[in-house]
Amino acid sequence: MYLFGHAAAGMTIAAGTGDPSLAFGIAKGFDRKQDELVYDKSDHELARLVHAFKPLLQRLRDEAHRLAISWHRRKRAKTFLA
Numbered sequence: 001m002y003l004f005g006h007a008a009a010g011m012t013i014a015a016g017t018g019d020p021s022l023a024f025g026i027a028k029g030f031d032r033k034q035d036e037l038v039y040d041k042s043d044h045e046l047a048r049l050v051h052a053f054k055p056l057l058q059r060l061r062d063e064a065h066r067l068a069i070s071w072h073r074r075k076r077a078k079t080f081l082a
Helices: 005-016 044-052 054-081
Strands: 024-028 035-039
Touching: 024 054, 035 044, 035 054, 044 054
Parallel strands: none
Antiparallel strands: 024 035
16 A cells, blocks of 8 residues: 555654554545545454544545635635735
């Protein structure tokens, strides 16, 4: 598995804490249409939880993106009008 962006950064940080099994997330696939769950594949209990909460992770990611896009649009509009 190749990780890029936020997923790679999060896993690197988690590895530095001494317990990388606590890190999990969701990353967009290469074609941007499928989601890839990112977690320690050897931890079966974590795998069960991550798969059970995949819809929640998707909603959290989508809401974070919505807020970031709206913030950036407001910031850009202020710069444009100034």
